[in-house]
Amino acid sequence: GRPQRLSVQVHPYAGNRRMLLTRDVTALEQADAMRRDFVANVSHEIRTPLTVLTGFVETLQSLPLEADERARYLGLMGQQAQRMGTLVQDLLTLSRLEGSAPPPGHQWTRVRALLAHCEDEARGLSSRLSTQGHRLSFSLEADSELSGAATELQSAMSNLVSNAVRYTPPGGEVTVTWRLLSDGRGEFAVRDTGPGIAADHIPRLTERFYRVDRSRSRETGGTGLGLAIVKHIAQRHGAQLRIESTLGQGSRFMLVFPVARLRPARPQLVAA
Numbered sequence: 395g396r397p398q399r400l401s402v403q404v405h406p407y408a409g410n411r412r413m414l415l416t417r418d419v420t421a422l423e424q425a426d427a428m429r430r431d432f433v434a435n436v437s438h439e440i441r442t443p444l445t446v447l448t449g450f451v452e453t454l455q456s457l458p459l460e461a462d463e464r465a466r467y468l469g470l471m472g473q474q475a476q477r478m479g480t481l482v483q484d485l486l487t488l489s490r491l492e493g494s495a496p497p498p499g500h501q502w503t504r505v506r507a508l509l510a511h512c513e514d515e516a517r518g519l520s521s522r523l524s525t526q527g528h529r530l531s532f533s534l535e536a537d538s539e540l541s542g543a544a545t546e547l548q549s550a551m552s553n554l555v556s557n558a559v560r561y562t563p564p565g566g567e568v569t570v571t572w573r574l575l576s577d578g579r580g581e582f583a584v585r586d587t588g589p590g591i592a593a594d595h596i597p598r599l600t601e602r603f604y605r606v607d608r609s610r611s612r613e614t615g616g617t618g619l620g621l622a623i624v625k626h627i628a629q630r631h632g633a634q635l636r637i638e639s640t641l642g643q644g645s646r647f648m649l650v651f652p653v654a655r656l657r658p659a660r661p662q663l664v665a666a
């Protein structure tokens with residue numbers, strides 16, 4: 395069989411040398427438990443919308459409904475189907491990033507373009523979530539270029555921005571900035587005036603399916619996989635994901651990239 399590690403611990407409070415023999419859980423057993431947890435989570439996430447969808451199908455089949463009511467049910471069914479679609483999409487993304495995805499490559503991408511796309515998405519999402527909307531601001535200290543895979547960089551940044559919008563109540567503020575640090579690294583930061591996150595949750599946020607507020611996550615179309623995806627993309631690009639938050643005041647999610655290339659200024663016309 396496989397070798398087992400034995401560890402012997404002396405109980406700190408036992409005066410007479412009482413010993414506890416414990417067998418370390420091997421890495422293999424841990425990996426297996428994690429896999430089982432993951433499958434259970436995925437099944438649960440799929441079963442919930444499926445149950446709702448099945449319920450609507452039965453209702454449509456058994457009740458004579460007015461046209462507008464039918465349309466309403468079909469709309470709700472569409473939402474559930476979309477939710478399952480997003481889940482499958484996120485699972486595939488994550489499995490590609492965790493597995494054998496090729497290294498991201500060295501394509502240069504303009505930060506201005508990444509931010510502009512985040513802004514379009516955030517404005518759309520904010521108006522879909524509430525009529526009141528959010529105060530959104532996007533600013534760039536210096537246009538730079540980042541090396542890596544443009545689609546992945548966009549996905550990581552968009553995830554952080556959409557989380558800020560989704561968890562911040564309407565009327566709140568979301569501020570997105572890009573700046574160069576004095577050591578040449580580049581910092582993408584998303585600050586929000588949302589509910590904030592208690593310190594003990596913060597280290598666990600990038601775990602697959604870990605959620606602080608399950609119902610808010612669901613209501614706004616969350617899969618619980620966003621930050622796990624962000625973490626992997628950050629790792630692949632040598633970037634660091636930093637999270638700071640104060641309960642009741644808001645959160646700051648940052649991606650710190652190793653080197654950002656300053657976008658060369660346009661050649662100036664010099665008067666002779």
Ligand code: ADP
Pocket residue numbers: 557558561562586588589590591599600604605606607608611612615616617618619620621622645
């Ligand atoms: P989800 O799809 O649930 O948003 P994520 O992996 O993106 O999944 O985030 C994990 C959890 O972290 C969320 O469910 C939420 O509880 C918490 N969270 C993420 N971003 C924020 C934020 N800006 N403010 C408050 N909570 C947040």
